[in-house]
Amino acid sequence: MQASVKWCGNETFLGLSNSGHSIVMDGNGGANAPSPMEMVLMGAGGCSSVDVVAALKENAEQVISCVAELSAERREQAPKLFTKINIHFVVTGKALDESRVASAVKDSLEKYCSVCLMLGAGVEMIHSYEIIENA
Numbered sequence: 181m182q183a184s185v186k187w188c189g190n191e192t193f194l195g196l197s198n199s200g201h202s203i204v205m206d207g208n209g210g211a212n213a214p215s216p217m218e219m220v221l222m223g224a225g226g227c228s229s230v231d232v233v234a235a236l237k238e239n240a241e242q243v244i245s246c247v248a249e250l251s252a253e254r255r256e257q258a259p260k261l262f263t264k265i266n267i268h269f270v271v272t273g274k275a276l277d278e279s280r281v282a283s284a285v286k287d288s289l290e291k292y293c294s295v296c297l298m299l300g301a302g303v304e305m306i307h308s309y310e311i312i313e314n315a
Contacts, residue, residue: 195219217254220299221265225250227295228267228288228307235284242274244314262303267296269309276311285309 182198191208193216204213214222225248236243246269253264267289271281289296289307296305 217260217262221250221252224265224293224295224299225267228293229269231288231292232269232271232284235287236271236276236280239277239280241276241280243271243276244274245272246270262299264304264306265299266306266308269307270312271309272312272314274314276313278311281309281311
């Protein structure tokens with residue numbers, strides 16, 4: 181996997197992925213675009229969400245929606261590393277099996293999510309979930 185990041189002036193940077201997609205990042209705390217740390221946080225949520233939805237679909241669960249709500253704490257001084265991340269999943273579906281949702285969330289954190297596993301070595305990672313029934 182490869183990527184490049186180009187400085188565009190001021191505190192703006194353009195990231196280009198190997199797959200040809202681009203995203204603007206803001207080095208000024210997210211004033212004009214997501215900051216690099218916000219990108220890492222969203223990456224953890226995205227990666228883990230992929231795992232949760234895939235596991236539920238694999239088990240023939242009728243998932244309609246999956247929203248990952250992320251919160252993080254960081255060190256006060258530089259480097260301002262993440263110290264704690266919580267990913268709370270709001271999973272909506274029809275007759276979802278709670279044990280399968282719990283298992284999908286747990287397995288993502290402990291076995292499958294590459295981003296969470298990388299961060300987890302130095303960050304307290306917490307996953308939680310709630311289920312919304314959609315009849």
